Amino acid sequence: MLKNIVYAIIVAFILPNTISAQTTAKIAPKREFRGIWVATVANIDWPSKPGLSIDQQKQELIALLDQHKKNGMNAIILQVRPAADAFYSKSREPWSQWLMGRQGLAPSPGYDPLEFAIKEAHSRGMELHAWFNPYRATMGGSSAVSSSHMTAKRPDMFFLYGGKKQFDPGLPEVRExxxxxxxxxxxxxxxxxxxxxxxxxxxxxxxxRINDALTFAKYPNGFTDIKDWRRNNVDMLIKMLDDSIHHYKKYVKFGISPFGIWKNSFEDAEGSKTSGLSNYAELFADSRKWVKEGWVDYINPQIYFSFTRKAAPFGTLVDWWSNNTFGRHLYIGQAAYLVNQKMEAAWRQPSQIPDQIRYLRENNRVQGSVFFSSKSFTTVARAVGDSLKNDLYKYPALPPQMPWLDDVVPNAPQDFKAEAANDGVHLQWAKPFMAEDGETASGYVIYRFDEGEKISVLNPKNILRVSFEDFTSFIDTTVDKGKRYNYLVTALDRLKNESEPSGPVGVETK
Known part of the structure; x- marks a missing residue:
């Protein structure tokens, strides 16, 4: 971390006035994943209750996005399929019961919650990751399923465990x-x-007991140990998804957020020095293998532990995962919902999560965080939100680059102009010429500098606006009258590679 900062200072001193946008990739926090989980299951985060009007749903989501944008977040992980149901219209599964109050009941025609969420997130410079629960089909209890739900149409594809129906991962038709x-x-x-x-x-x-012995007998796939067979069933789904997602859209990232422990060292010498439930043994999920094989673009382990948690210390698990990323991104799942909880004294320390973020930033193999969950920032974790907004996430950050998916930098925007008017500074430009990979721009970053200030895109404090839309104009209404400013604009492609800047263009305000 210190070496990166020193390097940045040296580069800034030696190179010409305007510095390449690409040299910033490793310099926190110009590039950092800052995500928030927005859970729809049981209306945990959004909508606040089922059956709200469309306007109420939209207003709630806008307020939620605005809050997280102010706190510095740049990614929304929105749960769109909590239980073989849908929060989107282009679906072969029924509308979720947590949307309108009854499974299969559609909202007003023309309203698509996912489409709306994507548009609103992108306009705020936030990515939208669609969060799926692959195997869960019911939440148990008295929740009624519609006649179009898969548990009604194909009951042979499920087993019952803990009162909940779950897709049987061993069935080839389930994976497909x-x-x-x-x-x-x-x-x-x-x-x-x-x-x-x-x-x-x-x-x-x-x-x-998991009732899948008949499936194992029918589709053993060469395995004699049912535990190894179960792990392979999950592996096959992950591999199929990696291939399929990137076949259709190379730029769509695929990430998984497993439980924090892969294996304990007492189970395997390659495991972490912890002593808790493990993905591998109890959940039949070989989470480390998915990263090692390159089947995921990011791994996002849920390290919902404090630094002093004896069985599984936060630092121990962060260090272990950072040594097992195999060149893929590592985002740490952090437990905003545990702040101020009585279960452990450490969580009543206001510095617990801020110190965790500082710890992550000291490790250049960690690219960011995702917090569970959205609602926590309006309840127990309000102070954490203040720490992010006023300190740790004070300045914007771009999501980190993924060169294995796309390492072609877009061309710079064309014909950049700035003009002072009574309502602010009007900025305008034209789309960049097509890059080698056929992309132009999927978003832009606008930088502003006071007169005399060093003009460099290295420092995120000079970022005025980030948007993942292809607009080509902006009005800066936050200027002081009678001052001189310099502006730059860069183009972003779908995977957030950043172009060289256009400009600088100077203007004196009216």
Missing amino acids: YIVEVILDVVKGYDIDGIHFDDYFYPYPISGQ
């Missing part, structure tokens, strides 16, 4: 169906990523 469901969204929506959380095979419940 889940891939089709996800590709509906990849093909039909302008999303930035596909995201899974930690629910694969169910978390163990005492006295419960």
Whole structure:
């Protein structure tokens, strides 16, 4: 970290006045993933309750996005398929019960929650990752499913565990169906990523048994150990999705957020020095393998532990995962919902999460964070939000680059102009010429500098606006009268590679 900062200072001193946008990739926090999970299951985060009017749903989502934008976030992980249902219209599955109050009940014609969320996120310079629960089909209890739900149409594709119906991962038709469901969204929506959380095979419940022996007997795939067979079933789905998503849209990121422990070192010498439930043994999810094989673009382990948690210290797990990224991105899942909780004294320390973020930034193999969950920032974690807004995330950040998906830099915007008017400074430019890969621009970054200030795109404090839209004009209404400013604009492609800047253009305000 210190070396990066020193390098940045040296580069800024030696190079000419305007510095390449690409040299900033490793310099925190100009590039950092800052995500927030927005859970729809049981109306945890949004909408606040089922059956709200469309206007109420939109207003709630806009308020939520505005809050997280102010706190410095640049990615929304929106749960669009909580239980084999949908928060989007282009779906082969029924509308979610948590949207309008009954599964299968459609909202007003013309309203698509996912489409609306994407547009609003992109206009704020935030990515939208569509979060799917691949195997969960019901939440148990008295929740009624519609006649078009897969549990009603194909009951043979599920087993019951802990009172909940779950797709049987060992069935080939289940894997094919889940891939089709996800590709509906990849093909039909302008999303930035596909995201899974930690629910694969169910978390163990005492006295419960997974009823998949018949499936194992029918489709053994060369395995004699049912545990290895289960892990392979999940592996096959992950590999199929990696291939399928990137076949249709190379720029759509695929990421998974597993439980924080892959294996404990007492189970495997390559595991972490921890002693808790593990993905590998209890959930039949070989999370490290997915990264090692390059089947995911990012891994987002849920390290919902404090620094002093004896069985699984935060720092121990961050260090372990950072040594097992195999060149892919590592974003750390952080537990905003545990702030001020009584379960452990460490969580009542206001510095717990801020110190965790500082710890991540000291490790150049960690590219950011995702917080669970949105609602926490209006309840127990309000102070954390203030720390982000006023300190740690004070300046904007671009998502980190993924060169294995796209390393072609877009061309710079053309014909950049700035003109002072009574209502502010009017900025205008033309789209860049097409780059080698056929892309022009999917977004822009506008930088502003006071007169006499060093003109460089290295420092995120000079970022005036980030948008993941292809607009080519902007009015800066935040200027002081009678002052002189310099402006730059850069182009972003779909994977947030940044062009050389156009400008600088100077203007004196009226």
